[in-house]
Amino acid sequence: AVVSTQSTGGGGLVTYVNQNFCDVTCIQNLKELSDHSSPTSGEFLTLEIHRERAKNIIISNYYRSPNSDSTAFLNKLESTLSNLHRHMNKVIIMAGDSNINLLDYGKATQCTGFVDKLTEFGFAPLISRPTRITDHSATLIDHIFTNSCHAVTKSGIISDFDLSDHLTTFAVCS
Numbered sequence: 001a002v003v004s005t006q007s008t009g010g011g012g013l014v015t016y017v018n019q020n021f022c023d024v025t026c027i028q029n030l031k032e033l034s035d036h037s038s039p040t041s042g043e044f045l046t047l048e049i050h051r052e053r054a055k056n057i058i059i060s061n062y063y064r065s066p067n068s069d070s071t072a073f074l075n076k077l078e079s080t081l082s083n084l085h086r087h088m089n090k091v092i093i094m095a096g097d098s099n100i101n102l103l104d105y106g107k108a109t110q111c112t113g114f115v116d117k118l119t120e121f122g123f124a125p126l127i128s129r130p131t132r133i134t135d136h137s138a139t140l141i142d143h144i145f146t147n148s149c150h151a152v153t154k155s156g157i158i159s160d161f162d163l164s165d166h167l168t169t170f171a172v173c174s
Contacts, residue, residue, distance in 0.1 A: 013045040041072035062096035126155040
């Protein structure tokens with residue numbers, strides 16, 4: 001199943017859930033946790049996957065343009081995390097491209113603030129290697145965080161999938 005948004009700036013977000021994992025009828029768009037009204041401060045698409053015999057899974061997909069205001073994005077992230085707090089008994093995956101390089105943790109204020117905000121709300125990163133590699137740089141700007149590491153059976157980077165200038169990240173939940 002694919003759930004997507006169209007932002008006012010022409011972009012948008014897409015979240016893909018394999019049909020072998022659940023039927024499209026099990027997926028609910030959590031509109032109160034989704035926000036694509038102002039792409040300059042970041043976009044969020046949040047879904048809940050309802051499961052009968054296991055904890056529900058919430059996937060919050062985000063994007064921040066490289067030239068947008070990182071402070072506004074961090075404020076929107078904090079608001080989203082605060083609203084997600086009532087769902088902490090569920091498996092939550094936060095995934096996206098923030099254009100914040102996690103390899104700069106401790107050196108760049110926006111990176112440290114981003115990671116610290118997620119860890120403050122109980123999230124841990126699943127991706128630790130660069131996701132955008134050029135001839136002159138390697139950055140970790142595509143992230144997956146979770147509040148339930150035990151529920152993730154596999155995560156990583158697919159390097160031979162030539163879809164964009166970013167490597168594809170993934171997480172598999174049980």
